[in-house]
Amino acid sequence: MTAPNxxxxxxxxxxxxxxxxxxxxGRGGYMSRLADNIEAVQLCSAAELLEQAHGILDEQDATLEDKQRLAKELTEALRNVLRVATSRGHLLAVSEQREPAY
Structure with a gap:
């Protein structure tokens, strides 16, 4: 079992x-692999949503409702991406602490 930090x-x-x-x-367990896969899906979805956002924002006929829905979806995608970045940043910091200094 890992330490709380x-x-x-x-x-x-x-x-x-x-x-x-x-x-x-370790990172090879079922839950770790599941988390890795979900993170990959979240990052891919955020990239796809970003492409859609460019189209909606450039579209002259986009309604206020379209833009509100886009803002909501972008907010959720940003929340997911920040969670992935926080998690991966923490994992990097932990692995750097374990590596011996030369």
Missing amino acids: ELRLLPWSGPDGKSCYLSTD
Whole structure:
């Protein structure tokens, strides 16, 4: 089991909206692989949404409702991307702490 400061932030939140963490000895377990796959889907979805956003914002006939829906979807995508970045940044910091200094 990992130390509390080495918990992995998972790419989803609990039913009450709080962050979920995984305590594991390695990255090869089922939950770690599931989290990796979900992170990849979230990043891909955010990239696709960004492309759609360019089209909607450039479109002269885009309605206020279209732009509000876009803002909501972009907000959710940004939340997911920030969670992935936070998780991966923490994992990098932990792995750097484990590597011996030369």
